[in-house]
Amino acid sequence: MEDNRRVVITGMGALSALGATAEELWNGLLANRSGVRRVPRLVQSGIAVTTGGEVDAVSAENVDRDHEIANRAIEDALAEAKRDAAECGFIWSTGLDTFQMGPGGFVHRSAGRCFSNLSGRFNGPRRMIAAACASGTQAVGEAFRFIRNGHADACVAGGSSVMLTPFYLIGFAGLQAVAIDNGADPSLACRPFDKRRKGFALADGAAAMVLETLAAARKRGATVLAEVTGFGMSQDAFDLNRPCDDGAGAELCMRRALDDAVLSAEEIDAVNAHATATYSGDLAEATALRKVFAGRWERVPVSGSKGAIGHAMAAAGVLEAIVAAQTCATGIVPPTVNLRDVDDGCELDHVIAEPRDVDAKTVLSVSFGMGGQNAAIILKRI
Amino acid sequence: MQSVFPYLVASSQRNDLQVVRDSSPELWRQVRRYNQPVQLALAAAEGVIAHASDPSAAAVISLAPCQPGSADLYRWGHVVTAGMASGTLGNLRMNPTQTLHAVDNLALSAFAIAHNNRSYCLGLGGAAGQAWCGLEAVCERLAYGTEEEALLIAGDQDAAEDGAPALGVALLFSIRAKPYRPLGRTVRIKEISRSRERAARVSPHAAKGLAAFRAAIAERPAGVFSYAVPPEHTDGFSGVTVTLEIM
Numbered sequence: 001m002e003d004n005r006r007v008v009i010t011g012m013g014a015l016s017a018l019g020a021t022a023e024e025l026w027n028g029l030l031a032n033r034s035g036v037r038r039v040p041r042l043v044q045s046g047i048a049v050t051t052g053g054e055v056d057a058v059s060a061e062n063v064d065r066d067h068e069i070a071n072r073a074i075e076d077a078l079a080e081a082k083r084d085a086a087e088c089g090f091i092w093s094t095g096l097d098t099f100q101m102g103p104g105g106f107v108h109r110s111a112g113r114c115f116s117n118l119s120g121r122f123n124g125p126r127r128m129i130a131a132a133c134a135s136g137t138q139a140v141g142e143a144f145r146f147i148r149n150g151h152a153d154a155c156v157a158g159g160s161s162v163m164l165t166p167f168y169l170i171g172f173a174g175l176q177a178v179a180i181d182n183g184a185d186p187s188l189a190c191r192p193f194d195k196r197r198k199g200f201a202l203a204d205g206a207a208a209m210v211l212e213t214l215a216a217a218r219k220r221g222a223t224v225l226a227e228v229t230g231f232g233m234s235q236d237a238f239d240l241n242r243p244c245d246d247g248a249g250a251e252l253c254m255r256r257a258l259d260d261a262v263l264s265a266e267e268i269d270a271v272n273a274h275a276t277a278t279y280s281g282d283l284a285e286a287t288a289l290r291k292v293f294a295g296r297w298e299r300v301p302v303s304g305s306k307g308a309i310g311h312a313m314a315a316a317g318v319l320e321a322i323v324a325a326q327t328c329a330t331g332i333v334p335p336t337v338n339l340r341d342v343d344d345g346c347e348l349d350h351v352i353a354e355p356r357d358v359d360a361k362t363v364l365s366v367s368f369g370m371g372g373q374n375a376a377i378i379l380k381r382i
Numbered sequence: 383m384q385s386v387f388p389y390l391v392a393s394s395q396r397n398d399l400q401v402v403r404d405s406s407p408e409l410w411r412q413v414r415r416y417n418q419p420v421q422l423a424l425a426a427a428e429g430v431i432a433h434a435s436d437p438s439a440a441a442v443i444s445l446a447p448c449q450p451g452s453a454d455l456y457r458w459g460h461v462v463t464a465g466m467a468s469g470t471l472g473n474l475r476m477n478p479t480q481t482l483h484a485v486d487n488l489a490l491s492a493f494a495i496a497h498n499n500r501s502y503c504l505g506l507g508g509a510a511g512q513a514w515c516g517l518e519a520v521c522e523r524l525a526y527g528t529e530e531e532a533l534l535i536a537g538d539q540d541a542a543e544d545g546a547p548a549l550g551v552a553l554l555f556s557i558r559a560k561p562y563r564p565l566g567r568t569v570r571i572k573e574i575s576r577s578r579e580r581a582a583r584v585s586p587h588a589a590k591g592l593a594a595f596r597a598a599i600a601e602r603p604a605g606v607f608s609y610a611v612p613p614e615h616t617d618g619f620s621g622v623t624v625t626l627e628i629m
Contacts, residue, residue, distance in 0.1 A: 108456075108459060111507060112508035112510065115507060115509040116584075119619070126617055126620075130508070131487050166462055168484075170462065171481040174476040233502070235494035372491050373487050373490065
């Protein structure tokens with residue numbers, strides 16, 4: 001493929017429970033460390049869920065937190081890429097509305113307003129993605145397609161979420177999706193694929209990537225972090241609250257990403273899984289991965305990041321794409337933090353307790369959203 | 383930016399849920415637990431889908447409401463606030479149906495379930511001017527994807543209050559030349575162009591811009607028609623012009 005149709009990542013920014021940079025995220029995962037912890041303001045509120053993935057870089061009392069954590073991730077990505085926002089399109093998800101207690105009382109901030117505030121300094125496409133938990137991956141995928149199809153030379157893609165509030169925690173508890181406190185070590189709240197999993201830990205977060213053509217990156221002398229080679233999405237068309245048991249929707253989006261990249265499943269070296277630690281979600285995802293990798297599923301290392309950083313919703317897919325890009329760059333697959341005893345039905349080649357150096361060059365990263373919207377991207381070392 | 387020249391095949395607009403309840407009980411049964419913008423978006427979609435050759439195979443692009451949620455959801459927000467003030471949050475339980483009202487891709491997913499649609503889909507968020515991104519996405523997808531038809535749906539409300547005016551709009555496009563039903567002529571998008579403009583005062587609403595676009599087409603004779611999107615329906619940063627060929 002011509003260099004002006006190949007799409008590469010040249011900058012990344014990440015704010016998560018493991019720190020305020022992409023490097024801190026990566027190092028925390030390699031250390032098998034969880035940033036999920038008890039959040040004092042949730043304890044004070046008296047609700048049943050008091051653990052989460054808190055971002056410390058911006059105060060929780062700042063009512064502009066939604067905008068500020070997004071902006072910091074964007075600035076870090078642009079700085080690493082040595083790009084100006086005015087040269088880039090902007091494809092971003094700000095997730096759901098923000099409901100916070102501010103000094104003056106209850107504050108409701110529209111996700112659309114946050115997006116509009118962020119987008120004004122960009123040129124070219126300004127698209128706000130709304131695909132629930134798959135939003136971040138879809139934002140990267142749409143930016144990839146947009147650039148590959150020649151509609152832009154460069155885009156900032158990513159997502160941000162501020163949801164670690166009683167409003168959403170009570171709501172997700174009603175859906176039996178978040179792990180309720182049980183007095184145990186709060187860092188163990190989220191246990192993807194584990195027999196003792198009880199749901200995810202909700203998290204705040206933001207993550208951004210600069211994507212551009214390989215030709216543009218080479219012309220500028222930019223450092224290429226990874227190449228995006230494929231994107232697929234699908235709808236379960238099954239149920240609003242749970243995935244299909246056979247993982248059909250998840251499988252379909254992965255197969256579409258492989259087709260888009262003109263790759264076979266044989267050529268995937270590792271997987272960054274969605275891995276929410278919900279009972280039905282993990283089962284469906286593991287089933288789908290076993291189908292995609294067929295006779296090879298026991299030899300494709302799988303890692304999920306939510307045990308370490310919680311579920312940052314619209315930011316989750318981009319945070320995980322950043323981890324996938326770092327896996328491509330180093331060849332190392334980080335462990336799934338908090339996974340110890342793999343549950344029946346969740347069998348895969350899980351990376352447990354310590355990172356595994358498998359010289360992974362091509363990585364599949366997947367996200368599955370509430371409502372049944374699924375997205376997958378493929379990243380490759382270049 | 384333009385990729386293909388799709389034909390507008392059918393359009394629909396709904397603003398009265400009572401009519402949906404009375405005239406389409408089966409549809410109402412499907413949508414009754416959703417919030418008003420989503421209900422109206424899905425009702426509008428039903429108004430065009432009969433003209434699709436295969437609803438399960440169409441690309442679907444859905445605009446999330448700019449005034450999201452529902453009166454139930456906002457009441458819930460105030461219950462949480464009161465609970466925080468009184469220290470009684472621990473006793474609160476949220477109705478899972480109301481959690482759905484906060485979900486940004488609800489109309490898209492509900493449509494997919496109703497029509498068994500697993501084709502390309504794109505949910506665009508509730509920010510000002512995303513309708514025109516949706517129209518651009520229709521053109522892109524019909525150029526680069528495998529689908530022959532694309533559905534653009536939107537629903538929104540003026541405020542998250544009971545009885546607030548609300549609107550749902552749906553537009554169906556095809557790569558095949560078919561007459562646009564209200565006109566009896568073909569209506570083809572020739573170009574969507576953008577220009578950098580000074581920041582304009584916008585009126586964020588997912589559906590009103592498309593409704594105005596639809597109304598403008600309804601009055602046009604044959605010929606080339608350049609529809610300059612009113613600034614309040616843009617994102618505030620871009621001027622948008624949609625050029626149509628009406629034959």
